[in-house]
Amino acid sequence: MKYRTLLYTSLLAAFQSSCMIFPIPHVSERSPALRGRVIDSHANPIHGAEIELQQIAYFQTSNEVSLISGARTTTEKDGTFRLWPRYNAHLLYYINPSFDMHWPGGSYWSGKVKVTSKEFPSQILPIDKNGDGTVPDLILTSKRPHKQPW
Numbered sequence: 001m002k003y004r005t006l007l008y009t010s011l012l013a014a015f016q017s018s019c020m021i022f023p024i025p026h027v028s029e030r031s032p033a034l035r036g037r038v039i040d041s042h043a044n045p046i047h048g049a050e051i052e053l054q055q056i057a058y059f060q061t062s063n064e065v066s067l068i069s070g071a072r073t074t075t076e077k078d079g080t081f082r083l084w085p086r087y088n089a090h091l092l093y094y095i096n097p098s099f100d101m102h103w104p105g106g107s108y109w110s111g112k113v114k115v116t117s118k119e120f121p122s123q124i125l126p127i128d129k130n131g132d133g134t135v136p137d138l139i140l141t142s143k144r145p146h147k148q149p150w
Contacts, residue, residue, distance in 0.1 A: 019096040027087040028102060031055070031071055031109040034127070035082040036135035038075050038115060045079025046140060049117040053083065054124065055107040068107060069114075119143055 031053050038046045053070030075081045088106025116122045120140040127135045 020094070022093040022095070023091065024093055026090050026093060026102070028090065028106060028108075030086040030088045030107060031083070032129065033083065033085045033133040034129060034135055035080065035133055036127075036138060037079045038081065038117075038138045038140060039079055040120075040143070041139060041141050045075070045077070046117055046119070047075060047077045047079065049075045049079075049081075049115055049120075049140070051075065051081045051083070051138075052114045052116070054110045054112040054114055056110045057105075057107040067110065070107065070109065113138070115140060 034053075038049045038051070040046060050072060051074070052072045055068045055070035057066050057068045071083050071086055073081050073083050088102070088108075090102035090104065090106070092103040094101050094103065112124050112126050114122060114124050115138055117140060120143060123140060125138055127138075129135050
C-alpha cells in the first residue's frame with residue numbers, strides 16, 4: 001500500500017510540474033533524402049565530385065555543439081547524386097515547458113553540403129530542398145588553375 005501511494009504521488013508530482021521522461025525508443029531524422037546535380041558555371045555536369053553533408057552534433061553531456069561530416073556520395077557521369085535518409089536512434093524522450101530532448105543525443109543536418117572536386121576547390125553550399133528531396137543545381141565556380149609543366 002505504501003508503494004502504491006508513493007507511486008501515485010510521484011506520478012502526480014511529475015504531471016503537475018510538467019516535466020516528463022518517457023522511456024520510449026524512437027528515431028529522429030538525422031538527414032533527409034536528397035537528390036540533385038552538380039554543374040560548373042557553363043552548365044556542364046561534374047563527374048566524380050564528392051558530396052558530403054555537414055551535420056550539427058549536439059553533445060548533451062558537455063552542452064557543446066560542433067559541425068561534423070555526415071553522409072557522403074559521389075556524382076555520376078551526368079553530375080547527379082542521391083543520398084538516402086538517415087536517422088538517429090533514441091531511448092528516452094524528456095519534455096518540460098521550456099525544451100525537450102532525446103537521449104542519447106544525435107546529429108542533425110545543418111542545411112549545408114561540402115562539394116569537393118578535382119577541378120574545383122572545396123566549397124560549402126547551403127541547400128534549399130523541395131518537399132520531394134530534390135535540390136537546385138549546385139554550381140561550382142573558381143576553377144583551379146592548371147599547373148605549368150616546368
